[in-house]
């Protein structure tokens with residue numbers, strides 16, 4: 001499965017790393033690509049192991065907002 005999340009508040013490489021790292025720490029996440037300029041985050045995942053809600057929580061825990 002693949003999903004694109006729209007994340008608000010990422011401004012630099014540190015933000016990118018924080019979001020990418022938080023997602024990669026989730027069981028079932030296989031790949032993360034962060035597009036800093038557009039705020040898009042592409043995630044490849046196993047939907048038997050992890051949900052969009054899990055990803056949203058992980059990102060929000062880092063201090064960023066998931067807008068879609």
Ligand SMILES: [Cu+2]
Pocket residue numbers: 010011012013014015016
């Ligand atoms: Cu930053």
